[in-house]
Amino acid sequence: MVTSGFIHLPSSITSLINMYSRCNQMEEAVLVFRDPYHERNVFAYNAIIAGFVANGLAADGFQFYKRMRSVGVMPDKFTFPCVVRACCEFMEVRKIHGCLFKMGLELNVFVGSALVNTYLKVDGTEDAEKVFEELPERDVVLWNAMINGYTKIGHLNKAVVVFKRMGEEGISLSRFTTTSILSILTSMGDINNGRAIHGIVTKMGYSSCVAVSNALIDMYGKCKHTEDALMIFEMINEKDLFSWNSIISAHEQCDDHDGTLRLFGKMLGSRVLPDVITITAVLPACSHLAALMHGREIHGYMIVNGLGKNENGDDVLLNNAIMDMYAKCGCMKNADIIFDLMRNKDVASWNIMIMGYAMHGYGTEALDMFHRMCEAQIKPDVVTFVGVLSACSHAGFVHQGRSFLTRMELEFGVIPTIEHYTCIIDMLGRAGHLGEAYDLAQRIPLEDNLILWMALLGACRLHGNAELGNVVGEKITQLEPKHCGSGSYILMSSLYGVVGRYEEALEVRRTMKEQNVKKTPGCSWIELKDGLYVFSMGDRTHHELNALINCLCGFGYFHDEVMHSF
């Protein structure tokens, strides 16, 4: 570097190329490289190749390597690690590997790590293993390359074997090793070894590294230990996008939807901006809580920041998540607009629409969507038929429902699961075909399922059939004798009440008391400007409760049981 008054300017062509590369200005870097007053020696070639590879333009980097060879500039041990990384086909790496042998560079550990990395990427596992075993000196980067390479191609067990061997050979772990192994243990759901790595990380002083903390948050989150995840998150000084996304996902994966939205709000107040991953993690929370206002805000954020598009056109996953949010919140109009605007749709996009219409009782629209899906040559899957059958159930399309149950296997090759049978039982039961529903429930060629029998018990209550209700209730007790939830007791007691058998209704309540079965209180919620309020039966905690009750009564907002409690 030379000092020119008050700024420092790079003094050589390589320094200039490096500077432009680091600023992602490859066009400028090429201009410097082509400057006729400078010699294009091995240093200059190494710098330009490294620049392209580092900026994700491997093919361009490879072209410069070819030019280098054609003009007779000899590559050296600094050229090859980049060139090897730039290869994207097996035969290309093989060819370069051949050159390395000719030049006596095949045992260089830097080149070796790049070879291991690339061979594993291009389906050359055996070659990667051979390179690894034959290297006389194996440093921590090389071990990490092997572990990561195996992980990326899904060979998690092999990655763990390498990690164990690393310990046996006395290689000290780097922070890179710990993040990788944590990610592997997370995929395997191995919380015990994960905790052990957490201990090692703390001992080695890696806790201050944000990437290591993020990997720990992800592990604890995915293993449903949200409190541990939160503790690590709070300890990070400079939280980055990974930190926020990991902690938000951790809460959503544990169905803590309130927590998800609370953290998202905090994130908006930080200097880190949400991205597509944040949005896809937060939207299901809005769907579950029917928090339409938050969902709309997120949709707005997505539009303003152009997040709905990626290099392939529409970001299908994100658009599906937005559509699902609107559908679950009952806004089928908005879901439909997004659906129509999406140029790329997948089977999930169709399923979301069918499910949404079915959930809100629009049976005709759901089936119409199904027919459009078939016309568009999209193959329906297991989820599609849950939507279709649930549409038939909610709309009372008994004849069509029966027909779909047969057709789904014969015509579309989708074998009915317990969810499909539950829809059919529910449909027959609601429509009053209790005998047929019971016969079918007994004949189902799958393991007995509590929800299915509960659906039938619900139908018995609806139609006041205490005789069949008794039989079904007995079946439910057999299925879950000890852990019988409160739901079936409540249904049974309510059923006796409906048919005027009050003594038996009281008897069921007495049994519940004896067995200490508690009823989960009925609850409802309402979204106001300052947040989401959940009301349980008998709950009088909200500070503007009376005003709220007056306001909401007119809209029929509350669940019956909550209304009775006021």
Place this chain on the structure above:
DNA sequence: TTAGGGTTAG
């Protein structure tokens, strides 16, 4: 003067 490795969704 220059080189190789890590964490988040679905």
